[in-house]
Amino acid sequence: MCFDESAMKMAKSSFLSKSSSQFLLSAPVDSTRSSKCCTDKAAKFELVDYDSLPEFLKHNQFIINYYRSEWPLKQTMLSIFSIHNETLNIWTHLIGFFIFLILAGYAASVFPVDSNAYPLFQLNTLGISSNGFYIHISNQTTETANLEPVGSVVSRWPFYLYLAGAMFCLLMSSACHLLSCHCSRTSYIMLRLDFAGISGLIVSSYYPIVYYSFTCSPFIRDLYLALFTTFGLVTVVISLMPVFDSPQFRPVRAVLFASIAASVVVPIAHKMIAFGDRPEAVLTTRYEAVMMMCYGVGVVVYAARVPERWLPGKFDLAGHSHQLFHVLVVAGAYTHYLASVVYLRWREAEGC
Numbered sequence: 355m356c357f358d359e360s361a362m363k364m365a366k367s368s369f370l371s372k373s374s375s376q377f378l379l380s381a382p383v384d385s386t387r388s389s390k391c392c393t394d395k396a397a398k399f400e401l402v403d404y405d406s407l408p409e410f411l412k413h414n415q416f417i418i419n420y421y422r423s424e425w426p427l428k429q430t431m432l433s434i435f436s437i438h439n440e441t442l443n444i445w446t447h448l449i450g451f452f453i454f455l456i457l458a459g460y461a462a463s464v465f466p467v468d469s470n471a472y473p474l475f476q477l478n479t480l481g482i483s484s485n486g487f488y489i490h491i492s493n494q495t496t497e498t499a500n501l502e503p504v505g506s507v508v509s510r511w512p513f514y515l516y517l518a519g520a521m522f523c524l525l526m527s528s529a530c531h532l533l534s535c536h537c538s539r540t541s542y543i544m545l546r547l548d549f550a551g552i553s554g555l556i557v558s559s560y561y562p563i564v565y566y567s568f569t570c571s572p573f574i575r576d577l578y579l580a581l582f583t584t585f586g587l588v589t590v591v592i593s594l595m596p597v598f599d600s601p602q603f604r605p606v607r608a609v610l611f612a613s614i615a616a617s618v619v620v621p622i623a624h625k626m627i628a629f630g631d632r633p634e635a636v637l638t639t640r641y642e643a644v645m646m647m648c649y650g651v652g653v654v655v656y657a658a659r660v661p662e663r664w665l666p667g668k669f670d671l672a673g674h675s676h677q678l679f680h681v682l683v684v685a686g687a688y689t690h691y692l693a694s695v696v697y698l699r700w701r702e703a704e705g706c
C-alpha cells in the first residue's frame with residue numbers, strides 16, 4: 355500500500371465531514387509537485403481545478419473544475435459512484451459495454467456459437483425459420499419434408515470477434531477514465547489499454563465486413579484481413595510511443611486512428627462493386643455509412659474540443675466533447691452490430 359495510513363485517516367475524516375458542495379471547490383494543490391505515484395499525502399479527496407493538476411492529468415484546459423487528482427486507488431475506484439468531470443465519461447462507455455453484453459447474449463440465442471446447432475436446409479420455397487434463419491420450405495407437409503443441408507455452415511466467429519472487440523474497447527475506455535487519475539504510472543498503463551481497445555474495435559469491425567462479403571473468395575478475404583490486422587497492430591505500436599502523450603500531438607493521434615478507420619471504405623466499395631445488386635449489400639452499406647458518420651463526427655468533436663472551447667468551465671460535468679465522442683462511438687458500434695447481423699443472415703441464407 356503506497357498511501358500513508360494516518361494521512362489517509364485524516365483525509366478520510368475530513369472528507370466525510372465536508373458537504374458535497376465543498377468537494378466541488380478547488381483545493382490549493384501545488385501544480386509543480388512530482389507526479390510520482392502516491393507521494394503527496396495532502397488534499398487527496400478533494401476535487402481540484404485544472405491549474406492544480408500534475409502534468410500527466412492536464413489534457414483539456416477548457417475543462418476548468420471537478421478533477422480528481424492522485425487519489426488512493428480505493429477512493430479512485432469508489433469515485434465511479436460520485437460526481438466529477440469523468441463520471442459521464444466512465445458511465446457512457448460502461449453502459450455501452452453492458453448494451454453489447456446483452457446484444458451478445460441475444461445473438462448467442464439466435465446465432466449459437468456452435469454453428470452446427472442450427473444447420474441450414476435446402477427445400478423448395480424460401481422462408482424464415484423461427485430462429486431467424488432463412489430456410490427453404492417444402493411444398494410437402496412437414497412430416498414428409500425432405501430436408502437437406504446446404505453445404506457447409508457459415509462461420510460465426512467473425513461476428514463474435516466484433517462483439518468481443520467492441521466490449522473490450524468500451525470496458526478499457528471506462529476503466530481508463532475511472533483509474534487514470536490515481537497516479538502517472540496508472541495513467542500511462544490505462545491510456546495504452548485504451549488505445550489497444552480502440553484499435554481492437556476498429557480492426558474487429560473489419561472482420562464481419564470482409565469475411566462475409568468475400569466468403570466465396572478466400573484469397574481476397576484473407577488478404578484484406580491480413581492487411582487490416584497488420585495496419586491495426588502498427589497503429590497500436592505507433593500510438594504507444596510516448597511522444598503521442600503530449601497535448602500538441604493529440605490531433606495527430608486522432609488522425610491516425612481516423613485513417614485506419616477510414617480505410618474500411620475500400621472493402622465496402624469492393625463489396626458494392628461485386629454485390630451492388632443485392633439488397634443485403636445495400637443495407638449493410640447504409641449501416642456502415644451511418645457508422646462512419648458517427649465515428650467521423652465523434653473524432654472531429656474530440657479533436658476540436660467543442661463545445662467547452664466556446665464556454666470554458668460550463669461543460670465540466672456534462673456536455674463536454676469527450677462525452678459526446680463516447681456517445682457517438684457507442685452509436686457507431688451499435689450500427690455496425692446491426693450491419694453484422696445482416697451480413698451473417700445473408701451468408702447463412704446463401705452459403706457460398
Ligand SMILES: [Zn+2]
Pocket residue numbers: 443527531676680
Ligand atoms: Zn474516452
